[in-house]
Amino acid sequence: MRTNKDKIVRISVMGEIAPAKMRSPYSITTEGTVKVIPVLGGITYNVKIGYSAYGWEGDHVEPGVSVAARRKEEEIPLMTLSCIGNEAVVMSGDAKGSRGMVTGKHGGVNHVIVHFEDEVLEKLMVGDKILIKAWGQGLKLIDYPKVKVMNVDPDLLERIGITEENGKLRVPVVAKIPAHFMGSGIGASSSASTDYDIMALDSREFGVEDLKLGDLVAIMNHDNSYGVGKYKRGSISIGVVVHSACVSAGHGPGVVVIMTGEESVLVPEIAEKSNISECLNLR
The missing domain is CATH 2.102.30.10 (tm1086 (SG structure) domain)
Known part of the structure; x- marks a missing residue:
């Protein structure tokens, strides 16, 4: 496919590893039962890209690392410009310099989801700064303008x-x-x-x-x-x-x-x- 990728701007956006989030200790299921389970955010060690989306004792589990904007004004560019497949770089903490890959975005909570290898996950902590080399928005298929x-x-x-x-x-x-x-x-x-x-x-x-x-x-x-x-x-x-x-x-x-x-x-x-x-x- 011919694209305009040589004209796409590559730009840095920044966030921090978000803490785990729960709106309540309890999650109410569609069957009316009550569960106490992980919900959002944090560093998820054993749920990864490529694993089943079903069967986990969790709710909206984000595989790998959840990254959120540090300030409100940084939220829109982080969520909009980050693209699946973009490179992510750890900029602070024991894993500084390690590299990962964006695998998703989760609206509502406004998290960018990033995959890192196991040895990197073990060195990360909540609050570590993650830089994403955002590249992709504005991409066009030259021969398929309707897509x-x-x-x-x-x-x-x-x-x-x-x-x-x-x-x-x-x-x-x-x-x-x-x-x-x-x-x-x-x-x-x-x-x-x-x-x-x-x-x-x-x-x-x-x-x-x-x-x-x-x-x-x-x-x-x-x-x-x-x-x-x-x-x-x-x-x-x-x-x-x-x-x-x-x-x-x-x-x-x-x-x-x-x-x-x-x-x-x-x-x-x-x-x-x-x-x-x-x-x-x-x-």
């Missing part, structure tokens, strides 16, 4: 196995998600800075229960050109699963959209495996 691209590092886009055939882009995905499966996050004003959730109930019919963190999925009949989750018959949105399933109603694995367009041009094709962990060689 909008966002939230993805240009180099990663080239590695996910998209093929061109008869004026169409064929994108490998592990699942096609019906529009009515999408929940929390619909209606957000910018699809370039947030995610939205696959509601977890009744998922077996579409094989969604097998989703892994980092999987590529297609959301059917949703246009994410600007706002999140606009229903439009014939539209396709391609996204990456960025956080785990949830226990509360209307929530589930979060998806950050990286491409959106009409089915006449953008064609999702089911593949046995299509995960950014393999594209980025993450361990």
